[in-house]
Each structure stands twice: as C-alpha cells, then as structure tokens.
Amino acid sequence: MHDSNAEAAESIGPKILSAHDAPQSEDEVTRRKFMANATIAIGGLVGLALAVPIVGSLLPGKSSTEGSWSPLTAAELDALNKATSKPVKLTFTLKYVDGYLPEQSVPEYCWGIRVDNNQKFMAARPDIFAGGKADVPYAVVNMGFVLFSPICPHLGCYYGWSDAQNRFMCPCHGSQYTFDGTHIAGPAPRGLDPLPVRERSGIADVMWIIYQSNTPSRIVISYQA
Numbered sequence: 001m002h003d004s005n006a007e008a009a010e011s012i013g014p015k016i017l018s019a020h021d022a023p024q025s026e027d028e029v030t031r032r033k034f035m036a037n038a039t040i041a042i043g044g045l046v047g048l049a050l051a052v053p054i055v056g057s058l059l060p061g062k063s064s065t066e067g068s069w070s071p072l073t074a075a076e077l078d079a080l081n082k083a084t085s086k087p088v089k090l091t092f093t094l095k096y097v098d099g100y101l102p103e104q105s106v107p108e109y110c111w112g113i114r115v116d117n118n119q120k121f122m123a124a125r126p127d128i129f130a131g132g133k134a135d136v137p138y139a140v141v142n143m144g145f146v147l148f149s150p151i152c153p154h155l156g157c158y159y160g161w162s163d164a165q166n167r168f169m170c171p172c173h174g175s176q177y178t179f180d181g182t183h184i185a186g187p188a189p190r191g192l193d194p195l196p197v198r199e200r201s202g203i204a205d206v207m208w209i210i211y212q213s214n215t216p217s218r219i220v221i222s223y224q225a
C-alpha cells in the first residue's frame with residue numbers, strides 16, 4: 001500500500017523544495033537576502049515619506065522668520081507728516097499665518113514720530129545706535145519718521161502717550177520714555193523698539209516685530225501677533 005502511494009506521488013511530477021526542505025541552499029539564501037533588502041528599502045521609503053512633512057512642519061516657515069508689511073492709513077500718515085512735538089498713533093491690520101491655520105487678521109497700532117534731524121535722533125538713542133551703528137538690520141529713520149512698537153520693552157504691556165507728562169508712560173510698572181523713545185524712568189532695560197517702515201507707491205508700510213522683553217539688547221521673538 002505504501003509503495004503504491006509513493007509511486008503515485010512520483011508519477012504526478014518532481015517535488016518542489018521549500019525553505020524547510022533546504023534552508024541553506026543557494027536559492028533560499030538569495031531569496032531571503034532579497035526579502036530582507038526589500039523590507040529595508042520599503043521601510044526606508046515609508047520613513048522618508050513620513051519624515052519629510054514632519055521635518056518640514058518643524059522648520060520655521062516664511063511667515064515665522066520674515067515679517068510681512070502692513071499699510072498705514074493715508075490720513076494717519078498725513079497727520080504724522082504734520083506732527084512735530086507729539087507722537088501719532090498709527091493703526092493697521094496685521095495679517096499673519098500661524099501653523100496650518102488660515103491667515104489671521106488682528107488690529108494693531110504703533111507710535112510714529114517725526115524726525116527732522118537724524119544725527120540728533122541717533123545721539124539721543126545710544127541703546128539703538130551703539131558705536132554709530134544700529135542694532136537692528138533695517139533703517140530706523142525712514143521717510144523722515146520713526147515708528148515705535150507699542151509694546152513696552154520691560155514686560156510687554158502696551159504703553160501710551162501722556163500729553164500732560166509729555167512722555168510715553170507704561171501703566172504696568174511705571175517705565176517712562178521721552179518723545180524719541182529714550183528710557184528715562186522705571187524698570188525697562190532699554191528704550192522703545194523701532195519698527196521697520198518703508199515707502200510703497202506713496203503710502204507707508206510698517207513691519208511688525210516682537211522683541212524679547214526685559215533685555216538690554218534687541219532679540220527678535222516673533223514677526224506675528
């Protein structure tokens with residue numbers, strides 16, 4: 001009975017060897033190597049596909065490393081051009097992109113002063129022009145005026161202008177600044193921070209920058225609200 005079964009099996013055709021039958025055969029080793037290499041290659045491709053967007057999301061995008069320009073209103077700019085001894089509050093809409101959220105728009109403002117004498121202004125602000133060179137990478141005085149961030153360099157409160165005191169005053173801890181932004185009282189470690197301003201087709205644009213609070217030097221923290 002057994003012999004007849006073996007003969008029947010042989011009559012069907014030659015037996016196909018499996019890995020179990022010949023684990024160290026050349027064919028099997030080659031096949032295993034191929035499978036191992038294919039697994040590594042596919043894993044690498046999947047990893048790469050995942051890594052590109054993840055790394056991309058961690059890298060600072062354009063919106064976080066470069067400020068965007070916001071136009072100032074023509075009426076306020078006109079007022080600034082006529083102002084001589086008082087600052088002008090200039091409002092604008094700040095637009096920025098935060099991560100994957102849609103573009104955000106928030107109302108903001110800055111303070112503008114007329115500067116008719118650059119040398120005088122530079123002499124009054126050694127905290128900006130140490131050694132005659134500005135500590136910010138843009139022209140501080142442009143179009144005949146300077147724009148100040150409305151954020152107090154002490155701990156970030158919004159300060160205001162006092163007509164009665166003829167100076168900028170911060171309500172939080174009492175820091176005070178002259179018309180040209182010089183720090184004269186209170187705990188702030190530096191004078192008011194200038195913002196970039198440019199002319200574009202007859203109107204002026206301002207760039208929003210948030211600087212590190214409570215440090216003598218200006219360190220950019222953000223170009224967003």
Ligand code: FES
Pocket residue numbers: 152153154155156157170171172173174175186187188
């Ligand atoms: S935040 Fe302005 S004085 Fe402290």
